[in-house]
Amino acid sequence: MAPSGSSDTRRLSAGSPPVSQRRSGPLQPDELAHAAVMAALCAATAIIAVVVPFAAGLSLLGTVPMGLLAYRHRLRVLIAATVAGAVIAFLIAGMGGFMTVVDCAYIGGLAGIVKRKGRGTFTVFVSAVVAGTVFGVIGTTALLILSRLRHLIFETITANANGTATVLAALPIPGFADAAQMLKDTVATMLRFWPVLIIGTSIWSITFVTLIGWWALSRVLHRLSGVPDVHKLDYSADDAPVAPVPATFRDVRFRYPGADHDAVGPITLTVEPGEHLAITGANGSGKTTLMLLLSGRQPTSGTLERPGAVGLGKFGGTAVVMQHPESQVLGTRVVDDVVWGLPPGTATDVDRLLDEVGLTGLGERDTGGLSGGELQRLAVAGALAREPQLMIADEVTSMVDQAGREGLIQVLSGLTERHRMSLVHITHYNDEADAGDRVVNLTGNADNVQMVETAPAPEAGPALHHSGAPLLEVRGVSHEYGRGTPWASTALRDIDFVVGEGDGVLIHGLNGSGKSTLAWIMAGLLQPSKGSCLLDGRPVAEQVGAVAISFQAARLQLMRSRVDLEIAAAAGFDYHDHRLVERALAAVGLDPTLGLRRIDQLSGGQMRRVVLAGLLARSPRAIILDEPLAGLDAASQRGLLRLLEDLRRNTGLTVVVISHDFAGLEALCPRTINLHAGELAPSPAPTGGAA
Incomplete structure (x- = not known):
């Protein structure tokens, strides 16, 4: 372990500046996953709105997934989802589906970005007016260039107006003849000043629809902002060489925002390279919080030292396998999920990894047909494909049956012998903890566990x-x-x-x-x-x-x-x-x-x-x-x-x-x-x- 005073030791403490959470560069695997799911939801909504009669109003529902993307992720994630969703909708529902997805992305994206930046209705109104003006100018310019198309459109509008006026004039109702003539004069005047008509209509329609979408979507986003995902893994943009172990905790504490007590701490321990460390403790003792600290979250107080960056999800960095296997499997086939998110050109012996975790011969299986224990083994295989220096297994057996639990423990117990890695296994089962080289029991804050x-x-x-x-x-x-x-x-x-x-x-x-x-x-x-x-x-x-x-x-x-x-x-x-x-x-x-x-x-x-x-x-x-x-x-x-x-x-x-x-x-x-x-x-x- 590098001494605490050496220049290559990465130190996180209460007084140090936080690592930037703003991402840059290509889309990451988790961003691609979110974009794919939200694009599918938006495309499905758009297709229903276009194909099903009288269901056009459902298109507003498509603004919700796009709004969530814009609210929680950077702009390029929204753009990727828009392209994917629009292509799907176009292939199934034609141009109507395509434009519905684009409209949902515009309204949802605007609402999400404005909400994330803490702005309000006035910003949305101004943005909608600007967008309406831009679209109106584009439409006007297009019609100026495409003169034959413009004349065809205008002749069609004039013919429809004259036909309607003729029907009105023929009706034996007093005043309808004057109304018919007024209709013809009004349409003629509007077409004479058609650029103003197009730009004005574009501004009015886009502003109206945007404000309705903002009104509905902002309430959804406000509701979600009231339920913070405090257990979300933190992404670190640290460009330092990846080296998550040894990880040394010195009097480390962590307190969630708005809480009146520490969720964990004080903790003083070291996760050594190559060891299998078991973490036990009652519910509420801070086991999950310790996992978050190991995977990159900054402590509230105390010092957490590593020789390099955490490298969460990166090749050779830190891999986390959590207790809900369904939330970790992204590929439709087993083999696809194992290599999901690996750097291009990475050579991975998928068959060997599947053999190691007990999924021999299942590479071509649909992940939707796997049991809970098999999904959890697949998550372990996906983590091992990244050749992590540190793997964290957080209550990985809590959602599987007894047979699945025994199989998973057998897989985990030999990992540090077969791979150059440290394993931190968080569990509340004593028999599982006995498989570790060392056991650390978290007693926790009494306020966390006493009521349970x-x-x-x-x-x-x-x-x-x-x-x-x-x-x-x-x-x-x-x-x-x-x-x-x-x-x-x-x-x-x-x-x-x-x-x-x-x-x-x-x-x-x-x-x-x-x-x-x-x-x-x-x-x-x-x-x-x-x-x-x-x-x-x-x-x-x-x-x-x-x-x-x-x-x-x-x-x-x-x-x-x-x-x-x-x-x-x-x-x-x-x-x-x-x-x-x-x-x-x-x-x-x-x-x-x-x-x-x-x-x-x-x-x-x-x-x-x-x-x-x-x-x-x-x-x-x-x-x-x-x-x-x-x-x-x-x-x-x-x-x-x-x-x-x-x-x-x-x-x-x-x-x-x-x-x-x-x-x-x-x-x-x-x-x-x-x-x-x-x-x-x-x-x-x-x-x-x-x-």
């Missing part, structure tokens, strides 16, 4: 007697995605069972077995291709909300910036009624003071309980929990399970849990339904695997 670990569940009372009458009836349910297309995929086949009132049911299955599809059908959010799902004898799809559902990724279900706003919105009451908010928080074992905290300041366990608070405040007939223990440490899992068991026993709440694991769920869910490849199967005996 020790907040009491509602007072236990005598068990209530429930009727056990049929509540949810799944009758012969089958579901096929993309039905009737070449891409059709069967998710469920002939599922048949009944959930009684007050029951606790575990729907178990490996990744890809159809569990989440069944959950959406049971909640009424998805209509089955065949069969029916009934709640109290009526289709559940006609009673959306009566069966609450908590998604696997709790953060994606939290749409407001603050806890009390989120609970009030989900429950349907006024957030000013603090009594109702406090009651909802108490029902899930959270301190009432948490209501004024920002969502992005919560730990994973707190987020999951806030989601439950909002859902339970609506008094649903049943609640479906999709992987409720995913991403939670052992203490948080125990606390959440105790809470749910007490709610089911004391209130008669019907609970359906979707999970790939049995561990710890026996008391909450005495009954198990097993899914295998979309079909009901005999339930296997519970195995270990507790956290």
Whole structure:
């Protein structure tokens, strides 16, 4: 390790100037990915607006993805998306689709840039007038040059006006003859001064449409700006040679903007070259924040030293593999995803990397058909293709089943022996941490974890007697995605069972077995291709909300910036009624003071309980929990399970849990339904695997 006083050591401290976040040069892989996705959304909207009768108004929806690009990225990302989207729309919907995408890019881009720069309606108005004038002058110049086209257009307009005037004059209605003559005179006068007409019409139409788009889009962007992505990886434009390890932390702390406490710290440790370092700790102890610091975020205080630049995503730099595999896979084929974003001319032995991560022979497979464990292995292969000096694996096993978890740990445990790299594995599973050369346990700030670990569940009372009458009836349910297309995929086949009132049911299955599809059908959010799902004898799809559902990724279900706003919105009451908010928080074992905290300041366990608070405040007939223990440490899992068991026993709440694991769920869910490849199967005996 270079000594702290050497000239080549890169030091980040509270007093040092921040590394510039402004990008320059060619588009980066993440920018290309954002541009591709947003271009596809805009093109699809434009095509629908042009092809479907009376759907032209939908074209305004296309301004949203373009506005988001302009708001969050540099101008060339917007230009790339505009070119891609316009070409797609032109090939399918012709010039109408092309111009719709261009219009959406103009309106959305203007709104996004103005919003990002902190300007307002006046700036938009002036910009629209200027743009209208420019387009008007271009149109006028074109017609001056193309005189034959101009005469043809004018003759057509005159013929239409004369025809209309003749019809009006022929009507036996007093005054219509004068109106007909006025129409002919007006059109003749307008065509005499046609440059003024074209420029004026261009200014009026563009300004009108732009102001409408700004009015709608600015509200969307304002809403998004209220929910900052504090866990976003920071891009560093540091041009220094890439050398992320050894990384030495000296009394490092980090505090998120607007927070009243440190998310992590003080930390003093060194990540040595070639070591496998395991980081453990409870939810809220700062594990993810430590990942952000290692990947380039500047600490709030203390000193973080490296011999060179972090090189996040660069060849030979730092690679990060995170817990949601779907968000990291960009290629449509496995082989494409492995080499996504590599420098041109890079020689990569894709087959060897796929063999190493256990995906032998899957290079030509569609990534959409991979299981969660396979997607996570693919993300590891993509990271290894960059030959990183530092790889960070952040809770990579939390969203996969037991078999997938064991396979991933086997892959990770030998990486530092097969590659010249350091591995930082962040996990809350002790057995996974044991595979490391060294284990660092983060104790965290008590304010972060106390409510999740020790907040009491509602007072236990005598068990209530429930009727056990049929509540949810799944009758012969089958579901096929993309039905009737070449891409059709069967998710469920002939599922048949009944959930009684007050029951606790575990729907178990490996990744890809159809569990989440069944959950959406049971909640009424998805209509089955065949069969029916009934709640109290009526289709559940006609009673959306009566069966609450908590998604696997709790953060994606939290749409407001603050806890009390989120609970009030989900429950349907006024957030000013603090009594109702406090009651909802108490029902899930959270301190009432948490209501004024920002969502992005919560730990994973707190987020999951806030989601439950909002859902339970609506008094649903049943609640479906999709992987409720995913991403939670052992203490948080125990606390959440105790809470749910007490709610089911004391209130008669019907609970359906979707999970790939049995561990710890026996008391909450005495009954198990097993899914295998979309079909009901005999339930296997519970195995270990507790956290």
